[in-house]
Amino acid sequence: MPIYVSEVAPYKYRGALNMMFQLAITIGIFVANVLNYIFAKMENGEGWRYSLGFAGVPAIMIIIGAIFLPDSPSSLIERGLDEKAKNELIKIRGTTDIEEEFGDLVAARESSKAVKHPWISLLNRQYRPQLTFAIAIPFFQQLAGMNVIVFYAPVLFKTIGFGATASLMFAMITGGCNAIATLVSIFTVDKFGRRTLFLEGGIQMFICQIVITIAIACKFGLDGNPGILPKWYAIVVVCGICMYVAGFAWSWGPLRWLVPSEIFPLEVRSAAQSINVSVNMIFTFAIAQIFTAMLCHMKFGLFIFFACFVIVMSTFIYKFLPETKGVPIEEMHVVWQTHPYWKKFVKPDDVRPISDEC
Numbered sequence: 506m507p508i509y510v511s512e513v514a515p516y517k518y519r520g521a522l523n524m525m526f527q528l529a530i531t532i533g534i535f536v537a538n539v540l541n542y543i544f545a546k547m548e549n550g551e552g553w554r555y556s557l558g559f560a561g562v563p564a565i566m567i568i569i570g571a572i573f574l575p576d577s578p579s580s581l582i583e584r585g586l587d588e589k590a591k592n593e594l595i596k597i598r599g600t601t602d603i604e605e606e607f608g609d610l611v612a613a614r615e616s617s618k619a620v621k622h623p624w625i626s627l628l629n630r631q632y633r634p635q636l637t638f639a640i641a642i643p644f645f646q647q648l649a650g651m652n653v654i655v656f657y658a659p660v661l662f663k664t665i666g667f668g669a670t671a672s673l674m675f676a677m678i679t680g681g682c683n684a685i686a687t688l689v690s691i692f693t694v695d696k697f698g699r700r701t702l703f704l705e706g707g708i709q710m711f712i713c714q715i716v717i718t719i720a721i722a723c724k725f726g727l728d729g730n731p732g733i734l735p736k737w738y739a740i741v742v743v744c745g746i747c748m749y750v751a752g753f754a755w756s757w758g759p760l761r762w763l764v765p766s767e768i769f770p771l772e773v774r775s776a777a778q779s780i781n782v783s784v785n786m787i788f789t790f791a792i793a794q795i796f797t798a799m800l801c802h803m804k805f806g807l808f809i810f811f812a813c814f815v816i817v818m819s820t821f822i823y824k825f826l827p828e829t830k831g832v833p834i835e836e837m838h839v840v841w842q843t844h845p846y847w848k849k850f851v852k853p854d855d856v857r858p859i860s861d862e863c
Contacts, residue, residue, distance in 0.1 A: 524691045527759035531687045533563055534655060535680035542673040578607070579771065582614045609835050613771045623776040632777075633850040634841050635769050638826070639777045643785035645818035646761045649710060650811030651753045652789055653796050654679060654746065675743055682747045686754035693755070698830040699764055700822065706756020707819030713749035714812040717742060721805040757818075761785070767829045768837055 540559055544552030578597070581590035590610070594603045627636055662672035694702060720741050769777040799807050825847070827840045841851035 524687065524694060524759040524763060527762055528684070528687045528691060531680075531684040531754060531758070535677070535684045538673070538677040538680040542670075542677050545670060545673050578610055579613070582610050587611070613835060623773045627773045627776045627780075631851050632770075632773055634825075634844075634847045635773065635777050636780070638768060639765060639781040640784050641818075641821060642761055642765060643781055644788060645814065645821065646757050647785065647788035647792050648811065648814040649753060649757055649818065650714070650808070650814075651750070651758065652792050653807075653811070654750060655683075675746075678743065679747055679750045682750045683754045683758075686751035687759055689751075690755035690759050694759070694763070695830060698828050699760055700826055700828050702756045703760055703822045703826065704819055706752045707815050707822070709752030709756075710749050711812050711815045711819070713745050713752060714808045714815065717745040717749070718805050718808040718812070720745065721808070764826070764829065767832070767834065768840075770837065 537556075537560070541556055544555045546552070547555075575593060576589075578590040578594045581587070581593060591603065591607055594607055594610075595601055598606075626632065662675045690702065720738065724738055765778065765781045799810070803810060825844075827844045827847075829837065829840060832840055838851060841847040842853055844851075
């Protein structure tokens with residue numbers, strides 16, 4: 506059973522600590538873009554070998570880090586190692602006053618044991634909100650268009666009209682914006698809340714996509730021949746894409762991992778997280794495969810396509826996602842019980858048997 510920061514982090518800092526994972530990803534993307542830009546300048550044409558070779562460095566770091574990665578208290582309790590779990594909890598909290606929290610974790614363990622088949626239980630009515638968001642959040646995140654920028658920034662910029670080296674440079678710039686904006690999110694998520702960042706990021710991404718669409722449509726039209734590109738045009742396009750990247754990086758990027766880690770109860774967490782990650786990977790693959798064909802056929806309309814999904818997913822968050830900031834994991838069910846829509850699925854504990862049928 507993997508460790509989730511949401512299990513051990515203080516409620517005040519739970520969001521920021523969870524987002525460290527996303528920050529590591531964005532820093533890795535930025536470093537990769539910098540290396541690609543440097544290696545592309547090698548005169549002997551061997552740069553691509555170094556780009557591929559350096560991709561193995563993070564893998565080696567992960568392997569070595571995994572050796573020293575401790576188990577979470579929940580994982581230790583799940584395996585019956587209560588004393589080790591207490592010691593780990595003392596190390597995490599920095600105090601010996603952990604009996605109440607330890608008791609909550611043991612109670613959660615007993616509750617999870619009552620669920621013999623988490624995959625089947627996840628279909629039960631009381632878990633309808635968690636199942637919905639396990640599918641919807643990664644689905645919408647991929648259709649926001651960010652992975653297009655990350656995967657194909659050099660191709661995109663080159664298609665727009667910049668040279669190959671300039672394309673790599675602009676990809677490096679957007680990668681830097683991605684990392685910095687994620688850092689901003691770490692310092693604001695527990696202050697402003699998840700819904701606020703989701704909605705603000707959606708509005709920002711939509712506006713930027715419209716600006717980019719207009720800028721490309723005015724210069725390229727439908728034939729894709731821009732002629733001589735003025736400097737102001739390059740600035741507008743790059744700034745628009747950077748603002749779009751920033752809007753994603755402090756909202757849907759890190760929150761796509763944070764919110765599911767908060768809302769899944771222990772008894773179905775493994776199944777729900779599996780669905781969550783699987784949906785993300787499936788649509789990452791799908792978007793990566795069809796993007797170049799979409800760019801060739803839709804041209805500037807591609808940004809309109811993603812802008813429409815930004816509207817849909819922002820509306821979905823506004824309508825269905827409750828605020829989870831500062832809510833203890835063991836009390837998360839109360840959020841669903843009081844939500845205007847989800848309360849008809851999630852009943853109070855005293856009338857909500859765990860064996861409810863779908």
